[in-house]
Amino acid sequence: MQARVDIEAREANDGLSSGFRAALSNYYERRWLVLYLARRQLFAGYQGSFLGVAWAFLTPLLLVVLYTLIFSEIIGIRFRDVEGDNSLNFGLYLYCGLLPFLAFSEALNRSAAMIKSNSQYVKNLVFPTEVLPLSTTLGTLVDKLFGFVVLAGVLLFLEGRLNWTLVLVPVLMGLQMIFVLGLSYIFATLGALVPDIRSTLQAVVRVMFFATPIIWPVSQVPDHLSWVVTINPLAFLVEAYRGIVLEGTLPPLWHTGVFALFSVALLVGGLALFLKVKPRFADLV
Template sequence: MNPHQDHPTGPVAMFLSFWHNRQLIWQMTRREIVGRYRGSIIGLAWSFLNPILMLFIYTFVFSVVFKARWGISGEESKADFAIILFVGMIVHGLFAECINRAPGLIISNVNYVKKVVFPLEILPWVALGSALFYSLVSVTVLLLAQLIINQTFPWTSLLLPLVLLPLVFASIGFAWFLAALGVYVRDIGQVTGIFTTILMFLSPVFYPVSALPKPYRDWLNLNPLTLIIEESRKVLIFGSVPDWPSLCIALLAGLTIAATGFWWFQKTRKGFADVL
């Protein structure tokens, strides 16, 4: 294989690459999930314990120490606050997992670049698949908590995949862009961790959008995670259908980001072998 050859860069090629390599993506994603906990005593159970532990910590800090309330009703309990908070953590966690891992995807798989005929563009899909698995685990924990506390959960929970679809495309687009950029600029890996931490506090994860003054609220709505978090809470907590027009616009934006990221990755991958 010539590492300097041109690769298809169009949106159609992006979907065809996923379809043609779907089995490889599945196998690598599965291997990564299993490998993360290989050798530990309780294995995959950590994927359930980690989100639960972080949920308890954040809930204690914000609802007990800072006396924070969401304001959904006069009888709001700490459990209600925890469930609402958890939704924001799940959405942010999905995005942050992809972004934080992206800069090291090519650097940590040098053999795929130099020695093997391998579709490098699937590596961000593998990272996204892993992040989606952990998000699914967290959503399962959330629905079980709702079932225990409220004895029910809304049917609109089935709409969550549609709500997350714009975020999925935007995440894979950013992952392609950062994976390629991380080969040439190694500092990107340090910047992304800081960025996603800041983004967590600039998103309505720990507070509702309505809690901010109007001028700040307008700025918060520019954050792409705001819409996804708010719509996820609608379908998972409040039993409302999402704002379809806004989600369609977000989906178009996500597809644009994905196509742009794929184009950038395919254009710059010719230099990976020389740098690595």
């Protein structure tokens, strides 16, 4: 009896390890497919418009100007010191915090309906379903990269300088991609198994917005609530982006290492769950 259990456990482990190898192989061999799906998602919203892809830069530019005008000039909220003109601070502070959160929320909301909305691919036995979360996560991050390019241009125009740490934005986006991709695999799987997960996820994302220092600074958090920031990985991302883009400072090495290890573990666990349920996807759509 024990020997049978050992054999079944070994077969399950072999199946999972072979699934990981196949997934990694598909990432490389079907990289053209990942890029095609990501590009299609990225530019789908601009098709048919007069200005086309230019909206990828115009939309964030308009948002930055709007946030700066309303919150910094009219309301007068000031969270950071800007040499020569402190009125410039909150609009840029808010937008820089919104960019990583929007990439997170869009990828997760898309992932919850991913399997059902791509049933034509899922039912095709030769289609590598595991590339769908990867292409979606990549597309949302590249979309927000346009926003960081615009933010850098506005910073240069308004404050007359750029921080050298801006070159590290792609590194931080890489860590964010690992983190979000792990969550996308989890919620893509749950979305196929539990039809109501999308509504629940939207509520969770709203809670995460207010639990993340996007519209409030970490310095104003009472000591007895500081754990909310400590256990929130999005808080690390938001503060890291603000430090790199706006302040020219690097996130603490210890915090970065913990976030990286957590993200890798999340990706491995999420992909394992996805691969385990993958054979049932065709019957669930």
